[in-house]
Amino acid sequence: MPTSSASTTDSAKSSASGGVQSLERAFDLLERMADSGGEVGLSELSASSGLPLPTIHRLMRTLVACGYVRQQPNRRYALGPRLIRLGESASRLLGTWARPYLARLVDETGETANMALLDGDEIVYVAQVPSKHSMRMFTEVGRRVLPHSTGVGKALLAHTPADEVRALLSRTGMPAATEKTITTPDGFLAALEDVRRLGYAMDDNEQEIGVRCIAVTIPDSPTSAAISISGPAGRVTEAAKERIVPVLQQVAKELSQALASSGPTS
Structure with missing residues (x-):
């Protein structure tokens, strides 16, 4: 035999x-x-x-x-359920890998840099490097927020089919964090159209009055991920945005390449 x-x-x-x-x-x-x-x-x-x-x-x-x-x-x-443990560890590691790139964002833009993932219906922040300014934005790593009022949320949902976006919004609701928060599905879908057209997302006083955030997705990331900078509206002006967006897009591209090769090199 x-x-x-x-x-x-x-x-x-x-x-x-x-x-x-x-x-x-x-x-x-x-x-x-x-x-x-x-x-x-x-x-x-x-x-x-x-x-x-x-x-x-x-x-x-x-x-x-x-x-x-x-x-x-x-x-x-x-x-x-065993995948949950792997996913949590991978999310933490993804944030660790991203920190040198976020530090570069801080150096080149002067503002606090964040990395966030879409986890189910929520946005979770997995890494942050704070600005060196005395007045700076701070988001606790691990914090969860709803996507409709954040720049990273818009960036991460920009290429999701409209019916799936509407279904998500119906599950989460669209509570107003400020008077500037988008609170209707049609308004949010219009904002996503702007993201696709412009190549970046913006939270303009929508999560917190006096704070602006600019975000882009990490292309070809193994999981939906975005990076952003956030700062006082007085510093993150229209003129500053013209300078910041290309930096964000370049760092996102480099981080994507690093993740594709199993982690950045120093």
């Missing part, structure tokens, strides 16, 4: 990139599950990935055993 060698097993097959094929497939399935809202059936995964059902079933069984996927009573598969 022939025995199978490691070179012929699915777990040891090499992919075109030189990696282990089954690992690449498993991570691809996890990302497809996330893109589908976190819960899918085997047939949906087979249709979207092009993999045969027996292969998907074997991979999912392994992911379930490891706790990264769980099977629902309806037989569909959902992302598992």
